[in-house]
Amino acid sequence: xxxxxxxxxxxxxxxxxxxxxxxxxxxxxxxxxxxxxxxxxxxxxxxxxxxxxxxxxxxxxxxxxxxxxxxxxxxxxxxxxxxxxxxxxxxxxxxxxxxxxxxxxxxxxxxxxxxxxxxxxxxxxxxxxxxxxxxxxxxxxxxxxxxxxxxxxxxxxxxxxxxxxxxxxxxxxxxxxxxxxxxxxxxxxxxxxxxxxxxxxxxxxxxxxxx
Amino acid sequence: xxxxxxxxxxxxxxxxxxxxxxxxxxxxxxxxxxxxxxxxxxxxxxxxxxxxxxxxxxxxxxxxxxxxxxxxxxxxxxxxxxxxxxxxx
Numbered sequence: 001x002x003x004x005x006x007x008x009x010x011x012x013x014x015x016x017x018x019x020x021x022x023x024x025x026x027x028x029x030x031x032x033x034x035x036x037x038x039x040x041x042x043x044x045x046x047x048x049x050x051x052x053x054x055x056x057x058x059x060x061x062x063x064x065x066x067x068x069x070x071x072x073x074x075x076x077x078x079x080x081x082x083x084x085x086x087x088x089x090x091x092x093x094x095x096x097x098x099x100x101x102x103x104x105x106x107x108x109x110x111x112x113x114x115x116x117x118x119x120x121x122x123x124x125x126x127x128x129x130x131x132x133x134x135x136x137x138x139x140x141x142x143x144x145x146x147x148x149x150x151x152x153x154x155x156x157x158x159x160x161x162x163x164x165x166x167x168x169x170x171x172x173x174x175x176x177x178x179x180x181x182x183x184x185x186x187x188x189x190x191x192x193x194x195x196x197x198x199x200x201x202x203x204x205x206x207x208x209x210x211x
Numbered sequence: 212x213x214x215x216x217x218x219x220x221x222x223x224x225x226x227x228x229x230x231x232x233x234x235x236x237x238x239x240x241x242x243x244x245x246x247x248x249x250x251x252x253x254x255x256x257x258x259x260x261x262x263x264x265x266x267x268x269x270x271x272x273x274x275x276x277x278x279x280x281x282x283x284x285x286x287x288x289x290x291x292x293x294x295x296x297x298x299x300x
Contacts, residue, residue: 041253041261043261043262045262052241052242053240053241053242056248056262058248058262058264089246089264091244091245091246091247091248091264092242092243092244092245092246093245095242153258155256155258157255157256162254162255163255166255171255173253173255173256173258173259175258175259205259205260205261205262207253207255207256207259
């Protein structure tokens with residue numbers, strides 16, 4: 001009987017550990033991270049293959065917050081990240097102008113693209129302070145919102161002498177990557193006379209602070 | 212074709228070939244650009260790669276084509292102007 005109870009307790013312990021995956025760091029409780037970065041280090045970027053030349057663009061005007069319970073990341077993660085369309089740079093001034101024009105992303109009418117977190121799944125703990133996971137969210141662009149799933153990872157750094165040089169408080173580094181189809185967002189994929197790939201790869205690299 | 216016309220033709224051809232050589236030397240990019248993307252590792256988050264635009268001129272095929280068209284236009288004009296003018300009595 002004692003063996004059976006200890007077996008049940010073991011199963012209960014294991015299932016609790018698995019279901020409540022979170023960071024094993026000094027911080028505890030719910031933490032909110034702000035990703036607005038005046039230095040422009042935080043970036044959203046896109047990659048598109050065209051018949052003539054591959055296009056990479058970056059957007060550095062990122063804003064938004066993410067909050068979660070440190071010990072139970074998967075079930076408590078929520079937040080929204082936005083990037084200003086006017087900050088997108090492709091390295092060619094004329095192409096930037098076309099990208100932000102009414103024929104394409106229409107920055108005047110739809111100044112921001114955003115990702116709002118819905119749920120988290122497939123969480124893997126790769127280090128005490130690092131998690132890999134899939135995040136389902138509503139991605140909005142060009143006035144259209146669609147559900148997407150991004151592959152992401154997050155690294156939690158408790159405040160120390162090195163992190164203080166970047167920003168006060170604990171830091172959270174987030175990487176995420178997902179694909180979208182331009183036609184689903186009512187974007188005509190003709191750009192400066194060239195066809196841009198229907199499928200665009202979007203990625204985000206950002207570091208936020210909880211102070 | 213007189214000597215001046217021949218010289219015009221050769222110079223125009225050399226300029227066009229030079230424009231193509233310059234284009235290839237700059238990496239054979241289709242579009243001319245004034246910025247290139249470089250990647251930097253983040254000191255605090257080693258897995259993260261930060262992309263940064265730096266000012267650098269890259270000669271593209273578009274620029275070579277525009278200058279080639281201008282060369283052909285000027286060459287044709289000079290070729291016409293250097294033609295032998297026959298006097299009709």
